[in-house]
Structures are given as C-alpha cells and as structure tokens.
Amino acid sequence: MVTASDLNVSRETFEKLELLERELRRWQAIKNLVGPATLDQIWQRHIVDSLQLLDLAPEAKTWLDLGSGAGFPGLVLAIAGAERGLSVHLVESNSRKCAFLRHIARLTGVSATIREARLETVVPDFLGQADVVSARALAALDQLLDWTAPLLKSGTIGLFPKGRDAETELTEARKKWTFEAEILPSLTDSEARILRITSIESHS
Ligand SMILES: C[S@@+](CC[C@H](N)C(=O)[O-])C[C@H]1O[C@@H](n2cnc3c(N)ncnc32)[C@H](O)[C@@H]1O
Numbered sequence: 001m002v003t004a005s006d007l008n009v010s011r012e013t014f015e016k017l018e019l020l021e022r023e024l025r026r027w028q029a030i031k032n033l034v035g036p037a038t039l040d041q042i043w044q045r046h047i048v049d050s051l052q053l054l055d056l057a058p059e060a061k062t063w064l065d066l067g068s069g070a071g072f073p074g075l076v077l078a079i080a081g082a083e084r085g086l087s088v089h090l091v092e093s094n095s096r097k098c099a100f101l102r103h104i105a106r107l108t109g110v111s112a113t114i115r116e117a118r119l120e121t122v123v124p125d126f127l128g129q130a131d132v133v134s135a136r137a138l139a140a141l142d143q144l145l146d147w148t149a150p151l152l153k154s155g156t157i158g159l160f161p162k163g164r165d166a167e168t169e170l171t172e173a174r175k176k177w178t179f180e181a182e183i184l185p186s187l188t189d190s191e192a193r194i195l196r197i198t199s200i201e202s203h204s
Pocket residue numbers: 066067068069070071072073091092093094097117118119120135136137138
C-alpha cells in the first residue's frame with residue numbers, strides 16, 4: 001500500500017489523492033474515464049506517474065496540462081502543488097471527463113482551472129503565461145510541438161511523458177524542429193521516459 005511518506009507529500013495532500021482514487025473508481029463504473037486495464041494500478045499508472053513531474057519543474061507557478069483526461073497529470077499536480085502555490089490549468093475537450101475534473105476540484109478545493117475546449121483554441125492564451133506545458137498520452141511529439149511551439153519559444157518548459165517509443169518520436173520531431181531535449185527516466189516504468197523540451201526553433 002502506498003503511504004504519504006512513500007510519496008513525500010503531506011497527510012492532507014495524500015488524503016486528497018486518496019479521494020481522487022476513490023472517486024475515479026466510482027465514476028469509472030458508469031463513465032469509463034480511464035483504460036479499464038489500468039484500474040488495478042491507479043496509484044502506479046496514474047497518480048505516482050503524474051506526481052513525478054512536479055519535481056522536474058520545482059519553480060513553476062503556472063502549469064498548463066493539455067488533454068488532461070481524468071486528471072493525469074494535471075489534477076494530481078494541482079493537488080500536490082497546492083501547498084506551494086502552483087496554479088494548474090487543465091484543457092480537455094470531452095465533457096464527461098471535464099465533469100469529473102470539476103467534481104474533484106470542488107471536493108478537494110484545489111486551485112485548478114478547467115477549460116472544456118479544444119486545446120488549439122486555448123494554447124494562444126498562455127503565451128508568456130505558462131511556466132510549464134505538459135501532455136500525457138495525447139499525441140506523438142511532433143504533433144505536441146506543433147501545438148506548443150509558440151509557448152516553448154517564449155520560455156515555457158515542455159514536459160511530455162512518453163513510452164518506449166520516446167527515441168523514435170524524438171527522431172521524427174527533429175526532422176521539423178531544432179530543440180533541446182533532456183530524456184529523463186520514469187520512476188514508474190523502466191521502459192518509459194519523460195521528455196523535457198526547451199529552446200525550440202523550426203527548420204523553415
Ligand atoms: C488518451 S487520453 C489521455 C488522458 C490523460 N492525459 C492521461 O494520460 O490519462 C487523451 C485525452 O485528450 C483529449 N483530447 C484529445 N484531443 C484534444 C484536443 N484537441 N483538445 C483537448 N483535448 C483533447 C481526449 O478527450 C482525451 O481525454
């Protein structure tokens with residue numbers, strides 16, 4: 001069983017993450033919010049996997065999470081980052097998932113802004129505003145860069161969790177973009193990687 005000290009979070013934060021887990025199980029039965037195969041490992045596959053991003057941008061104050069789904073990583077970061085004043089903006093086009101995000105934000109009282117919209121319409125609002133942009137399981141890296149390049153060019157850090165295809169996605173994205181990428185290990189999956197992208201320029 002996972003404990004607050006395993007995760008290095010306060011008791012209060014841990015209780016909010018437990019609430020997220022409980023409500024996700026309850027909603028999943030009727031709303032099918034996450035892949036059913038991941039339900040056995042909600043902590044490992046979703047909560048801890050999301051939480052690890054927080055330490056990769058410890059100075060961030062404003063965080064934009066795209067395609068947040070049932071709140072991974074954005075809602076977990078809003079819960080865990082609340083004590084240090086982190087403000088998280090979650091963008092999700094699916095109304096069922098947005099209803100769940102609003103429900104958890106209300107129950108936990110965390111500072112999360114939920115935008116029910118297509119990310120293409122929201123990203124421009126964050127030019128010069130977001131310290132970090134994240135997206136998990138949303139699209140391949142070259143597509144993520146197409147969407148977020150204006151932010152990354154203006155100093156936002158991109159944090160993109162990736163599976164075992166991270167290197168292939170990097171190679172593909174480098175055909176169009178020049179950028180700096182740190183390839184970081186994932187704490188929850190030895191084959192997964194987290195890409196930390198900065199300093200992007202288009203070739204053309
Ligand atoms: C595979 S899910 C991943 C959800 C979550 N990030 C996770 O890792 O569990 C992708 C999510 O992105 C949302 N999405 C896809 N395209 C989008 C777009 N253009 N704008 C906003 N949300 C989008 C989908 O509705 C879906 O919830």
